[in-house]
Amino acid sequence: MATNSTPTKPIPPTPAAPPRGIKLSSQRIAILISVLVALIIAIYLGISPYLEFRQRVLALALTFSSCFLLVYFSYEALIFREINNIYAGLEKFKRKEFKQMSTKFLFRPDPLQRIKDEIYLLAERNQKEIEELKRLQAMRREFLADVSHELKTPIFAAQGFIHTLLDGAMDDERVRDKFLMKAAKSLDGLDTLVQDLITISQLEKGVMQMKKSKFDLNELGREVLEQLEGKAQARNITIHLLNASEEVFRVIGDRGRIKQVLVNLIDNAIKYGSENGNIWLSFQDGKKKTLVTVQDDGPGIPKEHHNRIFERFYRIDKSRTRDVSGGGSGLGLAISKHIVEAHKSTIAVFSEVGQGTTLRFKLTRVKD
Ligand code: ADP
Numbered sequence: 001m002a003t004n005s006t007p008t009k010p011i012p013p014t015p016a017a018p019p020r021g022i023k024l025s026s027q028r029i030a031i032l033i034s035v036l037v038a039l040i041i042a043i044y045l046g047i048s049p050y051l052e053f054r055q056r057v058l059a060l061a062l063t064f065s066s067c068f069l070l071v072y073f074s075y076e077a078l079i080f081r082e083i084n085n086i087y088a089g090l091e092k093f094k095r096k097e098f099k100q101m102s103t104k105f106l107f108r109p110d111p112l113q114r115i116k117d118e119i120y121l122l123a124e125r126n127q128k129e130i131e132e133l134k135r136l137q138a139m140r141r142e143f144l145a146d147v148s149h150e151l152k153t154p155i156f157a158a159q160g161f162i163h164t165l166l167d168g169a170m171d172d173e174r175v176r177d178k179f180l181m182k183a184a185k186s187l188d189g190l191d192t193l194v195q196d197l198i199t200i201s202q203l204e205k206g207v208m209q210m211k212k213s214k215f216d217l218n219e220l221g222r223e224v225l226e227q228l229e230g231k232a233q234a235r236n237i238t239i240h241l242l243n244a245s246e247e248v249f250r251v252i253g254d255r256g257r258i259k260q261v262l263v264n265l266i267d268n269a270i271k272y273g274s275e276n277g278n279i280w281l282s283f284q285d286g287k288k289k290t291l292v293t294v295q296d297d298g299p300g301i302p303k304e305h306h307n308r309i310f311e312r313f314y315r316i317d318k319s320r321t322r323d324v325s326g327g328g329s330g331l332g333l334a335i336s337k338h339i340v341e342a343h344k345s346t347i348a349v350f351s352e353v354g355q356g357t358t359l360r361f362k363l364t365r366v367k368d
Contacts, residue, residue, distance in 0.1 A: 150313060295357070
């Protein structure tokens with residue numbers, strides 16, 4: 001299943017605003033007010049006849065410094081209190097969503113710039129979340145449309161057969177049996193589709209636990225071949241198990257789910273392979289892993305479809321939707337991919353048009 005994520009556009013950090021006129025810092029404001037107060041006092045002292053020149057200068061200096069300290073500290077305290085309040089609120093909000101923020105920034109110089117950066121960071125993350133939610137919503141919408149389309153085909157087919165029977169076709173015994181069989185086949189297909197939908201939703205939600213055990217892949221291979229032999233024969237396809245029956249390939253995994261993967265891959269090779277063709281199933285031990293290979297000599301898969309065939313409901317031949325002609329639920333490879341990934345592996349596809357198809361994945365070997 002491919003997730004075409006639309007890349008989210010990060011908000012660029014805001015460049016520092018170019019200085020417009022005089023930048024008013026608390027220090028500058030304090031100096032300005034102090035100079036003003038000192039000037040007024042100086043004018044007053046200048047016209048006062050009681051003080052000498054040195055005393056006037058001293059009074060002026062004292063007035064300036066006490067005024068500066070008073071204004072500067074009260075201003076700073078006010079700003080810090082306000083900023084701390086804003087920051088505390090921001091912290092509370094961030095702690096809920098983003099744990100990585102630290103309080104050390106509070107004691108850094110330029111707290112206003114710091115807060116500005118933090119707000120931009122928050123906005124950027126929220127923006128990314130919104131984009132992700134939008135993407136998921138679009139995917140959900142697409143999935144819903146696909147599901148309803150897939151459900152429609154077998155329901156309409158069964159409905160059509162049953163209505164034709166009710167409209168009189170029931171009287172002819174041969175037609176009745178034929179139509180009932182067709183309706184039953186459509187409903188069987190519907191059942192498979194619903195089962196596959198339940199499986200994929202559980203796999204995607206991550207609620208399906210793999211029941212891991214040790215088992216022999218060669219034995220499982222024989223079981224799968226036996227199950228699919230009839231279907232292969234119907235298209236005159238021969239399935240070969242390349243390993244000798246006495247060989248043992250002990251692996252760790254969920255036997256039932258791995259069986260489902262093998263059935264899906266071989267079933268596809270039968271459905272999409274060439275009539276009178278061949279399918280080869282083989283196992284090969286590596287150092288830590290065992291390689292599982294399913295190969296066919298069918299028409300192959302064009303390169304541009306290699307990744308897409310693992311998407312839900314993706315079919316190369318769009319006209320081959322699920323119907324009695326043998327199309328699957330369109331979920332087989334998506335389910336197989338999830339199962340193999342839950343075994344910490346991936347399915348690799350090697351195929352060229354006219355050269356057949358090979359699908360491979362690995363399972364963890366049991367050490368002897
Ligand atoms: P479906 O239920 O349609 O078989 P899958 O998910 O199993 O869905 O497969 C997706 C598509 O991949 C198929 O519709 C088919 O077009 C293509 N495909 C899968 N396996 C093979 C194969 N061995 N050879 C050619 N095409 C294949």
